[in-house]
Amino acid sequence: xxxxxxxxxxxxxxxxxxxxxxxxxxxxxxxxxxxxxxxxxxxxxxxxxxxxxxxxxxxxxxxxxxxxxxxxxxxxxxxxxxxxxxxxxxxxxxxxxxxxxxxxxxxxxxxxxxxxxxxxxxxxxxxxxxxxxxxxxxxxxxxxxxxxxxxxxxxxxxxxxxxxxxxxxxxxxxxxxxxxxxxxxxxxxxxxxxxxxxxxxxxxxxxxxxxxxxxxxxxxxxxxxxxxxxxxxxxxxxxxxxxxxxxxxxxxxxxxxxxxxxxxxxxxxxxxxxxxxxxxxxxxxxxxxxxxxxxxxxxxxxxx
Amino acid sequence: xxxxxxxxxxxxxxxxxxxxxxxxxxxxxxxxxxxxxxxxxxxxxxxxxxxxxxxxxxxxxxxxxxxxxxxxxxxxxxxxxxxxxxxxxxxxxxxxxxxxxxxxxxxxxxxxxxxxxxxxxxxxxxxxxxxxxxxxxxxxxxxxxxxxxxxxxxxxxxxxxxxxxxxxxxxxxxxxxxxxxxxxxxxxxxxxxxxxxxxxxxxxxxxxxxxxxxxxxxxxxxxxxxxxxxxxxxxxxxxxxxxxxxxxxxxxxxxxxxxxxxxxxxxxxxxxxxxxxxxxxxxxxxxxxxxxxxxxxxxxxxxxxxxxxxxxxxxxxxxxxxxxxxxxxxxxxxxxxxxxxxxxxxxxxxxxxxxxxxxxxxxxxxxxxxxxxxxxxxxxxxxxxxxxxx
Numbered sequence: 001x002x003x004x005x006x007x008x009x010x011x012x013x014x015x016x017x018x019x020x021x022x023x024x025x026x027x028x029x030x031x032x033x034x035x036x037x038x039x040x041x042x043x044x045x046x047x048x049x050x051x052x053x054x055x056x057x058x059x060x061x062x063x064x065x066x067x068x069x070x071x072x073x074x075x076x077x078x079x080x081x082x083x084x085x086x087x088x089x090x091x092x093x094x095x096x097x098x099x100x101x102x103x104x105x106x107x108x109x110x111x112x113x114x115x116x117x118x119x120x121x122x123x124x125x126x127x128x129x130x131x132x133x134x135x136x137x138x139x140x141x142x143x144x145x146x147x148x149x150x151x152x153x154x155x156x157x158x159x160x161x162x163x164x165x166x167x168x169x170x171x172x173x174x175x176x177x178x179x180x181x182x183x184x185x186x187x188x189x190x191x192x193x194x195x196x197x198x199x200x201x202x203x204x205x206x207x208x209x210x211x212x213x214x215x216x217x218x219x220x221x222x223x224x225x226x227x228x229x230x231x232x233x234x235x236x237x238x239x240x241x242x243x244x245x246x247x248x249x250x251x252x253x254x255x256x257x258x259x260x261x262x263x264x265x266x267x268x269x270x271x272x273x274x275x276x277x278x279x280x281x282x283x284x285x286x287x288x289x290x291x292x293x294x295x296x297x298x299x300x301x302x303x304x
Numbered sequence: 305x306x307x308x309x310x311x312x313x314x315x316x317x318x319x320x321x322x323x324x325x326x327x328x329x330x331x332x333x334x335x336x337x338x339x340x341x342x343x344x345x346x347x348x349x350x351x352x353x354x355x356x357x358x359x360x361x362x363x364x365x366x367x368x369x370x371x372x373x374x375x376x377x378x379x380x381x382x383x384x385x386x387x388x389x390x391x392x393x394x395x396x397x398x399x400x401x402x403x404x405x406x407x408x409x410x411x412x413x414x415x416x417x418x419x420x421x422x423x424x425x426x427x428x429x430x431x432x433x434x435x436x437x438x439x440x441x442x443x444x445x446x447x448x449x450x451x452x453x454x455x456x457x458x459x460x461x462x463x464x465x466x467x468x469x470x471x472x473x474x475x476x477x478x479x480x481x482x483x484x485x486x487x488x489x490x491x492x493x494x495x496x497x498x499x500x501x502x503x504x505x506x507x508x509x510x511x512x513x514x515x516x517x518x519x520x521x522x523x524x525x526x527x528x529x530x531x532x533x534x535x536x537x538x539x540x541x542x543x544x545x546x547x548x549x550x551x552x553x554x555x556x557x558x559x560x561x562x563x564x565x566x567x568x569x570x571x572x573x574x575x576x577x578x579x580x581x582x583x584x585x586x587x588x589x590x591x592x593x594x595x596x597x598x599x600x601x602x603x604x605x606x607x608x609x610x611x612x613x614x615x616x617x618x619x620x621x622x623x624x625x626x627x628x629x630x631x632x633x634x635x636x637x638x639x640x641x642x643x644x645x646x647x648x649x650x651x652x653x654x655x656x657x658x659x660x661x662x663x664x665x666x667x668x669x670x671x672x673x674x675x676x677x678x679x680x681x682x683x684x685x686x687x688x689x690x691x692x693x694x
Contacts, residue, residue, distance in 0.1 A: 002599055004598065074333045074334045078327075082327065151336070154336035154337070155334075158337050177339060203463025204503060205464070209341065210342060252338040253337075255334070259327065
């Protein structure tokens with residue numbers, strides 16, 4: 001058994017798959033299927049592609065319901081659980097705020113711009129049926145940005161394990177899943193990106209098994225009068241969240257780890273840490289002042 | 305009051321346990337798998353076996369079968385143990401005399417064969433960021449016996465980028481001699497360590513530690529003597545190896561590691577050493593581990609060493625004889641180079657390593673020159689290690 005690494009481009013980033021296989025052929029075969037799966041999900045849920053499910057749903061906002069397949073329905077059911085569990089903070093319709101926020105220009109949208117957009121947010125108003133979805137109002141949008149990549153990590157792992165791979169690591173631009181310790185039993189030492197210094201790590205986390213996801217305020221943001229406005233937006237105000245530079249969590253699936261960190265960011269420093277502690281998942285936070293809170297040690301958490 | 309707080313916490317945890325369960329149910333409706341969450345080191349254990357061969361031209365040969373095992377028990381306990389047998393054959397007693405006009409070493413004909421058995425046991429317990437360890441080591445040979453005890457602690461700062469280490473060790477030794485059954489002397493040493501490891505970047509780290517020790521007791525080598533002929537005297541002066549009855553040492557070690565993913569790892573180490581016998585030493589080692597195939601790596605290394613002589617080092621017994629004198633070459637001023645190469649092969653949970661190395665010590669390898677009359681030392685060694693982890 002040998003570890004075979006592969007890198008590939010998808011979702012506007014460089015990604016990595018490492019598989020533990022008996023032969024290079026078996027490794028290449030399984031890795032190719034996993035990479036294809038990631039690209040399938042990207043094409044299906046990208047809002048930049050006019051033929052994607054997401055583009056079709058958004059284009060039909062205010063008109064007829066759009067037919068959706070089982071996978072899309074289940075993903076939206078997952079988004080619904082996140083909406084309910086987060087008290088409405090995690091809202092798959094909040095992407096509409098991007099019309100006011102241009103993170104390429106150092107400017108904060110005015111209340112006049114944000115007000116009408118906030119009115120178009122509202123997951124509770126989305127009409128979900130078993131195999132259709134309808135956005136009730138023209139101008140409403142749904143967005144899989146908060147969970148599409150995480151789902152792709154989970155699917156890539158499932159594809160690898162279904163195709164005879166014993167152990168694997170999938171890393172889509174920092175959201176990753178690890179199915180077991182390294183050959184020899186050592187855990188994978190995962191470096192957590194420093195939220196303020198590119199190319200350096202703020203902490204390392206040992207992971208033998210599980211999915212690790214990070215949300216941060218450093219990927220897209222603008223700084224106006226010394227205040228950082230990041231791309232994680234509160235659907236209630238339309239403004240950027242405060243309290244964390246980044247949040248990393250380890251969960252049984254990347255989907256759960258990723259939405260756990262996003263909801264923590266949305267809840268802010270106090271509520272976010274309580275939320276993570278309550279979930280029982282190992283986590284690591286970098287607070288607004290740069291302080292690191294490492295809760296990855298101790299007992300393996302999680303109810304699963 | 306406390307009970308109320310506890311109750312509230314419990315209620316909150318219950319509620320959020322339900323939160324995770326709800327999210328997991330929704331996630332697992334999708335065609336994905338749940339992975340067990342383990343943010344700590346896996347429960348690992350290993351057993352290993354090593355064999356060392358050493359050949360110092362005409363002087364000594366050691367083979368050292370060594371076995372060790374290590375097991376993690378639960379999340380927080382680790383137990384490790386090792387046992388070794390050294391077999392030393394060849395001539396060791398030596399005499400330095402100036403019989404031929406200049407000082408030279410004579411290896412006496414009396415060949416010795418000795419066997420050393422040693423073992424150690426170490427237990428560590430992790431308390432979150434703090435790890436505490438306690439160890440016990442014993443070593444027995446015909447003319448030397450050692451009992452050592454150690455305590456150490458490491459502490460990781462939040463984020464595990466910085467780790468502090470501290471250690472204390474105590475060793476109680478007994479020195480004897482195969483030639484002199486009456487010799488039974490003590491040597492007691494206390495050792496201290498302070499260290500820091502800092503992760504510099506995703507691929508680089510630096511480690512620095514300061515180690516010092518205080519020793520008291522018998523340091524003489526009962527097998528070494530110095531013999532000096534004076535033209536005006538009929539009988540030569542024969543002087544037993546006599547060293548100070550204490551030794552305080554200080555060592556500062558700094559290591560740097562830079563990993564180049566998919567290619568290899570650069571290692572650079574520097575060590576400074578000083579003791580109150582007057583020896584100052586510098587060691588510089590550079591190595592590159594090249595991962596040239598999935599299961600293979602090769603690690604060429606080059607070490608350079610240089611030391612000054614001990615204050616009481618001499619090849620000739622002066623008149624009148626001093627209080628302390630040793631002609632042991634290891635206390636002379638010299639320099640040395642040691643190239644080595646290590647080949648590693650990994651197959652699943654088995655790792656096999658083979659190392660071959662060479663030592664060359666000589667006076668002219670010390671900048672400015674070493675002790676005149678230093679007999680160059682050439683030695684070869686080979687080491688084979690097999691480790692199975694589970």
